[in-house]
Amino acid sequence: MTLTLLDELLLFSGVTVLVAMLLGRRLPAGWMVTILYGIQLLALMKMAPLGYGGEPISSALTFEVMGQTLSWRFDALSWYFALITLGSALLSSWYACGEWEQRFRQSGGNLWLFHLAMTLNVFSMLILLASGDLLSLFIGWELVSWAGFLLMAMAGGVATKAAMRYITYAMAGAMAIFGGIALVYVSAGSLQYEAILTAASQMSTAHLWMLVILFGAGFGIKMGLMPFHLWQAPAYAETPGPGSAFLGAISSRMGLFAILLVLVKLFGIVNIDSLKIPFTLIDARDLLAWIAVFTIIFPTFTAMKQNDARQLLAWHGIGQGGYMLLGLVVADAMGAAGGLLHVFNHATYQAALFMAVTAVIHRTGTADLNKLGGLVVRMPLTFMVLLVGIIGLAGLPPMNGFVSKWLVYRSLLNEGMPLLFVAAVIGTLGTILSVYKLIHNIFLGQLRIEHDNVKEAPWSMMIPMLILAAIIFITGLLPGIPLAWVASVQQAVGLPVSDYTLGGVESASGSLDMIWVIGVLFAGFGIGALIFYFAGGRSKRVHQLDNYAGGHFLTADVRYQYSDNFYAGLMHLIGGWYRGSFLWLEQSVKSLVEFLSLGMQGLYRRANAEFYLLSTALFVIAWVVI
Amino acid sequence: MSSIKQIPVITERKGNPLARVFDEFVRFCRSRSLFILHYCTGCGAIELPPAMTSRFDMERLGIQPMVSPRQADILLITGYVSIKTLKRVILTYEQMGSPKYVIGICSCTVNGGMYWQSYATAKKLDEYMPVDLYIAGCMPRPEAVLAGLQKLMDRIHSGEANSWEDYFRNYDYYLGNQQKLFGENWQTPTDIITEAKHYDLIDEGTFGKHTQLLEQHQKPLEALDMRLGHDLKEPTE
Amino acid sequence: MAPMELIIELLLMPLVAFVVGMMMVLMMRRIAAKLQRRIGPPFFQPLYDIVKLHSKQTQISHGLIHDIGIVMAMGGYIAAETLLPVPGMTGIAEKGGIITLLYLMMIPSLGLALGVGQCANPNGSIGIARALTAMLAYDIPLVIVIFGVAYAAGTTNLVDIIAVQQAGGFETWGAVQMPVLAIAGLIAMHASLGKQPFEIYIAPAEIATGPMVEMSGKYLGGLFVMQCFQLYTTSVLYVSLFLGGGTTWFDFLLKSFLVLAIPVSIAYLFPRYRTEDLLRLMWKWPVMLGLIGVAFVL
Structure with a gap:
């Protein structure tokens, strides 16, 4: 048996888990693990031809279980997601090394468990990404769910509660997926992708509907799609800093990967398109698109109301997932490219944002947006990273988020979907509002006295953040780099491929060239700077208390800052629209289950053994007689 | 004190005629674009709306009201200045x-007017800050206000209206008068001394015993400079 | 296109925008004066103001971000102008298209928002919060309108959108083809100018001019320059979308000034809405009109 490139990668990943488990109690464990992630990334790089239309690489390892062949292989899709996974794992793990680790240990955190959970997450994700049939997909899926649970639950307290909520959802999702797989097995007779591909074209509408619902719900739970999104924000926000950066960057995208694999590649978006909902004008694809759009809007506007920086970011993580799904559901060349590109872009800026917020927590001890302010003069580099990140998150030029969102908008425009288009833009505008609140309340405004001696984050945390910021900018300037990988992914899952260039997209109906746009933007800034610095007199830096307050004398002991209820006017109008309906729904399901179990429990407790014996005997007699 | 003792000397840039033209142009623009902050302390304020609106229309002279002191060129004090108010006026x-x-409008700013005997009113505004122009009257009509403003415009154009420099150059004198009124602990959140240093407006009168007194108790008001702070010592926990 | 020619275009387009923008500021102030039965400022007043503000000898800064905010406010618009075709010059309009332009137009306000944030003045922060809320209000009808126009023209390239409208003379103008959208666009454009009754984020008597509260000297001067660009960009964008752009400079400028005169004349007749009323108004009428207009187009 010769080891293929994929085997090497999985082997390295497994070794990383072992190292973290066995040697993880020693101090340099973080560095060792980080270096091992680097080696995994190198192993992945050896498979780089996959990202440029290379042939799939399969693993030498196959199993035969109950007549089913279990196999693993990597194609462009797996490679693309694995690249993001390993990249974010490497940077978050790097970020965790050094000072953060020490502080974590001092405050009673279990560092061994943290590294182990991270390595397990990466390993299980790679296994999932490498799955070569539905059965191995399911195995990988379960592994990912439990590994994620481990990382989320390790902080204890609120985090465990959130993680329990997550695993409840995840198990429900797994059941749905299992049901779907069973249905597929019944109709196709096999769980191999090739067999399903042929079977999918002959499935009846009802059958296909059932599968779309089961798989959509199962994978949608991991992605945090609309009715199933409640678990995600608290679970991610309560994970220890670098862990939330990693989870926020990639974890939910496993759901998108599975959706791509099963719904798009195997069932085909055209088949799904033919599923009409009776008595309405919409079909299953529209349904998915609208779910995506609601996933954009509602979590984004929930994020706006958060007063905790990590919660705010985690809610945005849900919302941005909607853009990816939306682009994929539109499924023309540009939309699919936008959706897929957004996976990469989102991973970069979300990791950077979580890291920046964790750096602020590291220095000030809080992420409460009402207890910070003015930190730009004390943590300028973190500010810069956060700024780059929020520009990416809001999808504005010159950062990478703009390109992917632009592609999604263009596809909606090309396909003539005004409502979806407007809804997507509403999501973007809501994002702009809430990220301004984020940066304003942490870094702008008045510096509190107690933060006067705050230092910039240590270099061990700063360097990964700066690397991410650089990636965000460079892939915004040269979107052609990730678009090449995206194009081969599109080819691999059978979607049309867009005509990309190094600077953007070429199209007869309006193209985008980010090199020009950014070049002109910075030239504009340059001219603006020339006018500002040379056409006017000198200015003098003044203390923040030298400020207009209608003639009032400001003193340091009285806060002169606006942070709470930041969008008061907006909330006057839409504040009443936050009804917490989904929370209510979740609660009602929960209490229903509680009620039923209470009834069962009562029955079980009240009755004695004789009663059970008697009734069983009666049943047996009745069965025999009849 | 103001500029009475000093004979105004207009220093023109010699040599480069283009620079002279440029200076002239800038002075002209300054005189034709005046943003007013009206500090309506007293009854004179009522004369400003007619001066601004359709009857007299200040805007045709390029004069318009502004809201915050940062944006304004002219501080218009319209009436008596009580001691409490004066603190705010000075900060502004x-x-x-x-x-x-x-610009001091109404007699009250000139000599206290009908509040001459009041213990709580500052009598002469120019003891606390350099005043460019008084428009006397109780109250002056909008015509008088506009005539005064035009006079100021002429002085700005000719370069004579530079009494603002006097506040920096003779800061000790003004600060002394302020301390006499408000007590020794008097301090505004603004920092005139570093400002004078920054813009190179220091003269003999800038420092003196009053500024010494200020520096003794002044809380530090240096601008919050951006810093990484990696060289700072670890805060004790 | 020869690179030299392109560079000249790229420099000339913002310059033209600035000069025309100053005249638009003048027109706005003159219209306000006429409505209030005043004479109004002299012809060069906008220039005097800008020169005076830049020639202030002392001014305060609250830090580097405060400075950068102003640079971004000016620079963002300078960049945006090169995406906005004018008669004889297209700049890099073909490389970005209208969606990019729309987003580039947000950069100045967001740069300004950063700068204002560092001023540590709650008036400014409230102003920015309101400005962003206003953006949320008027951008929704605006994107509906832009969607309609771009979909009808089959392209997001502004040069092509203008060419389509000029193809058949007056009859193929956007405003004639899509009158409902044109009306919705006009309302959204009015709100985006931030003039009464939509000037919730300036609100001098309430939050002391909001974002401008700590701006002195060249900082305020930068904002005055930005206002020139803003008026120009808004009206020229409307002209390009609905009034067939311009074939010659004369009709181009005529249309731009006329378009701008409509909201400006309305503005000075009204007091100010509250934030939630602005939202309610913007999300009701122009959105409704816009959706009807888009329904016609589809």
């Missing part, structure tokens, strides 16, 4: 960007 004046001009 110090927050304005130079070149800045002070």
